[in-house]
Amino acid sequence: MAVGYSENKDQVRNKLRRIEGQIRGIGRMVDEDTYCVDILNQVSAATRALQGVAIQLLGDHLSHCVHEAMVAGGPEADEKIQEANRAIERLVRS
Amino acid sequence: MAVGYSENKDQVRNKLRRIEGQIRGIGRMVDEDTYCVDILNQVSAATRALQGVAIQLLGDHLSHCVHEAMVAGGPEADEKIQEANRAIERLVRS
Amino acid sequence: MAVGYSENKDQVRNKLRRIEGQIRGIGRMVDEDTYCVDILNQVSAATRALQGVAIQLLGDHLSHCVHEAMVAGGPEADEKIQEANRAIERLVRS
Amino acid sequence: MAVGYSENKDQVRNKLRRIEGQIRGIGRMVDEDTYCVDILNQVSAATRALQGVAIQLLGDHLSHCVHEAMVAGGPEADEKIQEANRAIERLVRS
Secondary structure, eight states, X not given: OOOTTGGGHHXXXXXXXXXXXXXXXXXXXXXXXXXXXXXXXXXHHHHHHHHHHHHHHHHHHIIIIIHHHHHHOSXXXXXXXXXXXXXXXXXXXX | OOOTXXXXXXXXXXXXXXXXXXXXXXXXXXXXXXXXXXXHHHHHHHHHHHHHHHHHXXXXXIIXXXXXXXXXXXXXXXXXXXXXXXXXXXXXXX | XXXXXXXXXXXXXXXXXXXXXXXXXXXXXXXXXXXXXXXXXXXXXHHHHHHHHHHHHHHHHIIIIXXXXXXXXXXXXXXXXXXXXXXXXXXHTO | OOOTTGGGHHHHHXXXXXXXXXXXXXXXXXXXXXXXXXXHHHHHHHHHHHHHHHHHHHHXXXXXXXXXXHHHXXXXXXXXXXXXXXXXXXXXXX
């Protein structure tokens, strides 16, 4: 099945792998009793990286899945927009 | 060295391990061409979990590191506050 | 000119008027030396209300402006998506 | 009564007045059917300005109210920390 991020799959995958490594690194910092503020800064960095993935996935979703539904028309176009809006709301509010 | 999160170290560690698992799971979802919006929702959930870790670390930092510096007094107390403020700003803005 | 929020103009207008009143109220709280945390909670509430306006405007923008550009096709469709993505990024990152 | 932001009261007041003007300006943009994305960018700017006020108020609160409670000691010190943490959580999550 085609998904919105098909063309950027490797890039998304690499970003996620990097974030997974960041989180694992933060865990090690905790193990080693690293100073709180240094850990907090890494948590902020990982949070921003995760938002970056979300922004990319959302952009790809609009460019492909939502785009196709709109061109096809019908009730599914509206549903796709509503669904995208709820996803955007969850991102903005988190 | 004592760090602010000493008493909650296991809890912080477990939360981070769970988030690492969430990120790995999101990577698998990408591998399996999972629908964009389902992935986005997992990214939002992981972002919120990461913010939860930050809020806990910050609370422990204020309760212990900043608290002790304030009771001890001197210029270090002010520095600790400035440093905490910058960490809070980074969190609020991310 | 038709804008995305045309049908919800009164609603958006009323929300903004209410937020303007919230900000004015926060100003009065400052004048009256209200306790910091009570003010902070009002600032959080106003921030959430403002995000609510953004989410509504964005939803209307996707449903109308972006939708029409996509149906019309051509390079403008892509430009509209890029532009919407940048607006979403600004919102998510603020 | 002394509040945390006493020394910066004029500055906080001015920032809030400016934000109130920003929100009023956004309302006028809606009246004049301004393009959605231009309005969204102003909403993002106002949101960031509001977060700036929150960060300042929180910093002043830690520097003064929480600081004094910590130096005084007793159960009130812990309560002030818990209260500050809840305010930080509300900000980070909004």
